[in-house]
Amino acid sequence: MRYRFHNYHPPAEDLLGEVLSGLACQPKRLSPKFFYDRRGSQLFEAITRLPEYYPTRTEIGILREQGGRIAEHLGHETVLIELGSGSPDKIRVLLDSLRPAVYMPVDISGEHLRDSSSHIARDYPDLQIEAVCADYSNGLQLPEMPADTARAAFFPGSSIGNFEPAVAIDLLRNVGHELGPGGAMLIGVDLKKDFHKLDAAYNDNQQITEAFNLNLLTRINREADANFDINHFDHLAFYNEDEGRIEMHLVSTCDQEVRVDGRRFHFTSGETIHTENSYKYNVNEFHDLASEAGYKAENVWIDNDELFSVHCLRVDSLAGNAD
Ligand code: AVJ
Numbered sequence: 001m002r003y004r005f006h007n008y009h010p011p012a013e014d015l016l017g018e019v020l021s022g023l024a025c026q027p028k029r030l031s032p033k034f035f036y037d038r039r040g041s042q043l044f045e046a047i048t049r050l051p052e053y054y055p056t057r058t059e060i061g062i063l064r065e066q067g068g069r070i071a072e073h074l075g076h077e078t079v080l081i082e083l084g085s086g087s088p089d090k091i092r093v094l095l096d097s098l099r100p101a102v103y104m105p106v107d108i109s110g111e112h113l114r115d116s117s118s119h120i121a122r123d124y125p126d127l128q129i130e131a132v133c134a135d136y137s138n139g140l141q142l143p144e145m146p147a148d149t150a151r152a153a154f155f156p157g158s159s160i161g162n163f164e165p166a167v168a169i170d171l172l173r174n175v176g177h178e179l180g181p182g183g184a185m186l187i188g189v190d191l192k193k194d195f196h197k198l199d200a201a202y203n204d205n206q207q208i209t210e211a212f213n214l215n216l217l218t219r220i221n222r223e224a225d226a227n228f229d230i231n232h233f234d235h236l237a238f239y240n241e242d243e244g245r246i247e248m249h250l251v252s253t254c255d256q257e258v259r260v261d262g263r264r265f266h267f268t269s270g271e272t273i274h275t276e277n278s279y280k281y282n283v284n285e286f287h288d289l290a291s292e293a294g295y296k297a298e299n300v301w302i303d304n305d306e307l308f309s310v311h312c313l314r315v316d317s318l319a320g321n322a323d
Contacts, residue, residue, distance in 0.1 A: 003121045006143050008134040009110055016224045016261055023265045023273070030216060032162050032248075032276040033108055033137060037219045041112035043212040048087050050208060052200045055158055056087050058308040059188045063090060066301045066310070067097030073298055073312040074152040074184045077101045079145050083136055083155045083175070084108075088116055090156050094186075095124060101149055104142065106132040137163070137171065140178050151179045158190035158308070161245070161279040165289060168279075172293035176315045185295065185313045191306060192280045195239040202237035202246050202278075210235035213248055213275055226260040236272065244285075248276040283309060291316075 015034060022029045036044065048056035063070065074080075080100035082091055084107055095103065103120065107113040110133040117131040130143055145151065153175055160168050172185075179185065202209055213235045217228035236249040252267035259265075281289065286309070287297045295313035302309050 002128040003117070004130050004143075005114065005117075006130065006132045006134075007110065008132060008141050009108075014135075015220075019220055019224050019226075019260060020263060023260065027272065027274055028265075028267075029274040030220075033135065034219065035212060035216055035276075036107075036109040036112065037215075037223075038109065038111040040212060040215050040219065041109050043208060043215055045087065046208050047204070047212060050201075050204045050206065052204045053209075054197070054201060054307050055188075055190050056090075058303050058305075059156060059158075059310060060087070060090055060093060062301050062303055062308065062310045063093045063097075067093065069299070069301070070094070070186060070310075070312065071097050074098055074186060075150055078150045078152045079104060081106065081142070081151065081153045081175075081178070083153060084157065084159050087157065088119065091120065091154070092123075094154060095120070095127070098152075100127070100152070102128045102130060102145070104130045104132060104145075106134055106136050106140070106142070108133070108135050136175075137167075140174055142178055151183045153179055153183070153185040153187075155185060155187040158188050158278070158280075160187060161190055161281075162277060163279075164277070165279065169289060169293045172290065172295065172313075176294050179315050181315055183315045184298075185311075185315075187311050187313060189286050189309045189311060190278070190280050191302070191309055192244060192282050192285075193307060195241065197307075198239045198246055198280065199237070202248065203235075207235070209237065209248075213237075213250060216275055217250065220260065224260055225262075226258065228258050229256070232256055233273075243277075244280055246276075246278040246280070247274065248278075249274050281309075286311060 076099050078100045079102040082105045214230045220226045232253050234251040236251050240247050249272035252271045254269050256267050290313050294317050296316040298314050299312040
């Protein structure tokens, strides 16, 4: 088996430091990247199967239907870099149509990455797999790759929506530097649509999204020596029309004090911790963003109900700030 695991994982102090600074902000906030411990990754996979959560199955449908066309753009025998190994079904569809030489999944959750990439290794015995445990939001660090093999990136699930547009531009530009001139990126982007449909996707009947949101506090209790009482926080998710994004928050249901690593944080009743943004883009809006990041938009595929888009971008100019 040709499988390697590269650990560039951020040390545990990063979580504590970011939690302390986020809770010291006004309004309080926590980064959505911390959702994905093992339990969080499992809850997210459960979300992707919910009837209300249309993005995953819609994106898979597009990848399945357009596999041939996508391969024409991305090419075969590439190094295929996957940013965030979210849903196992998606990558299988893509591996089948692209047949890359190397599969390089990059994920912040080491446990999740080991679980998911070992299953791929078992089912694709001839595929070289280089699993990279890293936080790609702080700049992408990748193991050495053969210079003569074309690189392609797959950034599925509208994960790009987690970042403020200006930060998303920096991140895409950064990945563009790793891909090199002429490199291709396949990126899934959730479309703007009727807000009822959006709201429902983040307020599911089975309350899995609520459990996913609250699990952040459970994780912080365990990993940052905190004492959040999850019975005193409520899940809140809504579409913010002006910003073009879903916002998720955790609402304190009473006046309370919480201890994190010996420090105390006060919450008034109704005060929220902002835990996630999920930006939605029209095709034109996303084209503008991609072009600011140094890419040329080559193609876009959309499902019949116009719920979700999959763009093929090409690294065009690497000018601008490279961090
Ligand atoms: C993984 C960031 C794309 O924003 O839809 C799902 C995360 N949060 N339900 C999204 C999420 C709540 C998801 N992304």
